[in-house]
Amino acid sequence: MTSTEEVESISEKSERLLNISMGPQHPSTHGVFRMKAVLDGETVVKLTPVFGYLHRNHEKLAERTSYLGNMPYTDRLDYFCSLTNNWAYALSVERLAGIEVPERAEYLRVITAELTRLQNHLAFLGFLLNDMGVWATVLIYGFREREKILDLFESLTGARMMCNYMRFGGCRCDVPDGWVEEAKRITDELPGVLDELEQLLTDNEIVVARTQGVGTVPGRKAINAGLTGPVLRASGVNYDVRKVDSYGVYDRFDFSVPLGSVGDCYDRFMLRLLEMRQSLNILKAALNELPSGPIINPKAKNRNLRPPAGEAYGRIESPKGELGFYLVSDKSGTPYRYRVRPPSLVNLTLLEDMCVGQKVADVVVILGSIDIILGEVDR
Amino acid sequence: MWLVIIQLKIGIILTFFSLLFAVASLAERKILARIQNRRGPNRVGPCGLFQPIADGIKMLIKEDVVPRKADRALHFLAPIVMVAPMVLLFGILPYGGGLTLVDLEVGLLFFFAVSSVSELAVFMAGWSSANKYSVFGAMRAIAQMVSYEVPLVLVAITPVMVAGSLSLVHMVEDQAGYAIGVIPNWFVLTPWGIVGFLLLFVTSLAEANRTPFDLPEGESELVAGHLTEYSGFKYALFFMGEYFGIFAGSGLAVALFLGGGGAPLPLLQWIPPYLWFFVKLVVLVGIVIWVRASLPRMRIDQLMDLCWKGLVPLAFVNLIAAAIWHYSGGGWQGWILAGGLLVGAYLMLNRVVLRSRCSWERKYYLAKS
């Protein structure tokens, strides 16, 4: 979005402007993302994101695969959060076909989704600090905790990252013996780790200087640009799909939505820390109240599912923002139209606005603070 | 005979620093790993002790890639120009105990004159690589080194003023002896000394492009800055040049403020001074590595702000404080006067620099619905 006036002023100064291409092999573009940046000295004058290096036409694949066959493909969207992807897809199909989910499965979904949020945010903190040049110190501490959660996933679903756990009308398998106790132990330990991270990071003078006032987005603009998730709430907009739609059984848990006030990188960073605390609250309650019963609706048809003609849009609050699946059925065994509403892609809408006028080093931090995953951006 | 002794000394010093380079490159990875809760290199030899050797062999036999558009001559020369002056710097460090190679009357001047050549090396490396990231890194490096040289020189002048000589050996001699029989007369144990030492440490971190001032090669923004197009042995040379820069900077700090080869207690004077010198140097190098593992990188404008609005004025004030200390006789009056001046200056500068920054306190709301 560059007006002609800006273009003129750019060409006027072009003598001293420097065009650099950050990515797709740049160390901190979080994958094969690319930004064409025009720099005036160290200041960013123009920044054009380039997408599609990881494009594999996920949607086309999905339109040729059965409804159930798509479930493992959704793991590969945001490969850090396969369980929330599963849930969003399952939710859409359940809406389309009108499938009820038993209570225990809903609880398991909440538990796995909140664990996913925790491990995503832990990794996020590490990557963000890495972008500021901490040489992986925070990253590895984040990963230490994340490993424990991945172990939980492994014992529950058999896979650490590509979980493929949810089914239409429930979940694939029940928790193994002792899993709940193990999960409780891990969630009880995490607050201490979070305290430690908070102590070390939130008051660190350089972290504060690098993030405060960088990439500020006012709330109105964030709404209009469709930002979702922590990036939106950092700008002070109270919108959390868990509260708004209260899908699953989220209305049974007592948790609050942390809100920032400025909408800069520091707020985005702090919001993740605060959100993890809320996730822990939910987890604690869900693990304690986990009801017994079937984990999958016995009437639900998974193989050869042929939903009635029509369309449905289901969305959940994934760790990165609002993840939606839009499905159109023509009564056949494959979706007629299958669309992923990727939070990572839409959150990048304002990337240029955030970066222009900032320094090159800030671009990396801003990109890090949005928290994108290229598997989801390019699909 | 004289020549043989000189050769021997050169041999000892070069061997020591080359070994220290090998050990430090391993130690850096080990310490970093320990701080980061992992193991670090542990495959080659016992506990990974032979890792530097393996690294050296790897670097030597690796293909030397020169980009097609690069300026071959400068691309080749840059690592040499980087390392050579750094090696020269070891010549004038006052190890004491007969190991001191040369006692130049203008030792400190020599130090700065020679170390400033490395800026040209960085420029040559960045420009000759024909890579925008390299040029960018070189630009940052030069801006940073030129700026930080100002407080570095200003701080180094303070002990010159007190000791009345530019010779590093003379400065170490000035710090010999013990007050009340136990406390060493090191400059670092005076109000201006401790400020000077900290300033010197910070500025030499910036001169050596180390975290948190490693912007020229900040890997998250500039890939590797001026080193982007270097590989194999040339890269190893740059690496060595940077380590030698850290050693020399630490050596200077030891000589100027930490009493050179002086023992911290009179009881320990039987240990030869050069050992003390090396121990202090190694401790400083360890702190440099520790800092690297724990601090994020600064941004270029903050770096410049820190230098011109923080360090340079503080260095000037420190100069005045040293003069006050010197003429007040160094007793408790000196502590009060010089210390008060420095603390006041620090607080005032902190406010001035902080003024342009955003507020620290943030409010977060927890919405229930």
Place this chain on the structure above:
Amino acid sequence: MNVVLFIIAALILVGALATVCVRNLVYCALSLAATFAALGMLYLALGAEFIGWVQILVYVGAVAVLIVFVILLTAPDRMRSVGPLFSRSRILGVGVSLGVFGTIAYAVHKSGSLKGSLSMPAETDMQSIGEELLSSYLVPLEATGVLLTVALIGAVLFAREEPVEGSEESQESKD
């Protein structure tokens, strides 16, 4: 001793020639730095330790680096010129430098200081330089200090082309 002097003189000459003749701007700047360094060596060889190292510190460490920096900032594209190694106006350059050299040589020759043998300069140490600077040359020293301060302030004023308030305003209006 003479051999060293000749080597240094050759270095200076080659460096200076390269500075004038070479077409690539970066090579010019680097040869200039080499010339400065050789000049510093000349001072050292003549026993003027202080002035020699100051020459290297100031000219190689600061002036040459600044020139290089300016080149980086102003002409990122023109730095890498294709074409002959020597510039087309080399004859003019040689002519100008010959003219300058001739004038200086004539002046030196006329001043008569070359006649007779050169007396070795008196041994100077830091102490005496410092004392001289702060006693008999105090006024020039202070004047130089004032001049440098003025230059510094001027440079800061030039650099602050855009008022800071204005840029903040424009950032706010962008939101």
Place this chain on the structure above:
Amino acid sequence: MLDLETIIKRVQEAVPSCRIELVSNESHSGHHSLLVDDGHAVEVARFLRDAPDICLDYASNVTGIDWLNSTVKEKVPVTETVEGEEKVNEKTVEKTVPGYLEVVYHLYSMRLKQGPVILRMRTGNRDPDVHLPSLTPVYRSAELQEREVYDLFGIVFDGHPDMRRLLMWEEFEDHPMRKDYFPPEESDESPIDEQARPKQ
């Protein structure tokens, strides 16, 4: 939340000349939608965004759908006279429905926490470049998603500030999400080969 009939009424009051109709959806989700004519879509969207009691300030999802030409079997009542008696018979008639491309916007209200209201626009045919108005001036969030729709479906959005391909490379010619798209033969050169080939 206002129901769709009320919203239609309000829209017709605010933008009198626009054609807007309800498209019902029989599936379990019950997500009915509004079909807007492309001439007034931007005005309608702006009204929906700015009207204080509707306030659909957030466009969540923007996507295209490709509807192929289809043959629909319709049962038409035919009056036949058989043996003197008039009989109403049902007869199946095959009818070809022309295909079209469709863009779907899922609008939500962040302030009122309501939604979704689904807005659709349809093109007349499935030509290679069909035009629809862009809603990016109203909803910035449509910027990248409309580019994606253009890229994958070939709908050109008029009024979009930056109408370029998003995911496929610039030189790519077809639109892969169209239902009649088939990937080129494997023997075709990939873009990498083309770049590697020396330029004549």
